[in-house]
Amino acid sequence: MANDTRTIRHLRARNYDEQPLCIAYPPMGANANFELKEFFIHNLSKFYGHAGNDPNHHLSEFHMMCEGAVPNGVTEDQFKLRAFPFSLQDAAKDWLFYFPSNSIATWKDMKATFLEKFYPDSRHNHAKKAITTVEQEVDETLYDYWERFKQLVAQCPYHGLSGDDLLVNFCQALTQQDQRLVNASTGGGVDNYSVADSNDIIERLASSTRNYGRKQDGGSMNFSSVGASFSPTQKLENDVSHLKQFVASLVNKNQDGGGGQGPQIECGFCQGPHPIETCPIMIEEGIEVENVSAMGHGNYNSRNPSRGGY
Structure with missing residues (x-):
């Protein structure tokens, strides 16, 4: 300090060379050069940070868009870190500027930081509980229940449950009528088949009930073509x-x-x-x-x- 002859004004001057963005982009190779096309940016799914937005669904859509767009010689980190900010809007985009500069260096860091903000443990635990406590409604067809169950699983991709755990949760919550249907189709239960084969059987059974309406109290189903619980005759x-x-x-x-x-x-x-x-x-x-x-x-x-x- 004794040999520092700079004035206080000079020491307190702003350093405009600092990178204000929180993302530290990985260096590009000598021959790697690309630009984000306007068409690609325009077609990116947008995440606004609202309570109803699903961050896991947004990440899945973003990944699908990037799969066929990464140029040769460019890594996933180099491409996704540059493209992801363009998928954020409103409060979600403002959030990105709150982090210290150069605090995110990899796509894994970005993904983890994004989920910690918009998919906290409280929301994760609630989604996981919905999977383990799901029940088929009395007037709900097998098809509607199967589709609802798959949606719950998709909304909580980090549930930590194995495939057989998911099947057990699904089958145990079936109504008695549909339990008999599944047991009859699997020779006594899904335990007699692998997880993949059991999923295929349930998928086919559920699809067979797609053309029917909601169940009645007596267990009969409406014909979708006539809208009443009668045979055509x-x-x-x-x-x-x-x-x-x-x-x-x-x-x-x-x-x-x-x-x-x-x-x-x-x-x-x-x-x-x-x-x-x-x-x-x-x-x-x-x-x-x-x-x-x-x-x-x-x-x-x-x-x-x-x-x-x-």
């Missing part, structure tokens, strides 16, 4: 019965005298037993319905003197 018979009732109600409504249930249809022009639109006299004389509404009551009533015409 029963459905046709019901439709015919309803059609008969509908026609009968129309006939009763349009009949008069003898205890009819509704008023007789009466033409507003000639008072005949037919709608005004089909009046034969109007059709013969070329009179339109709109013109009748503008005529005086006496004019069209004169054709029926018994009703007060002149």
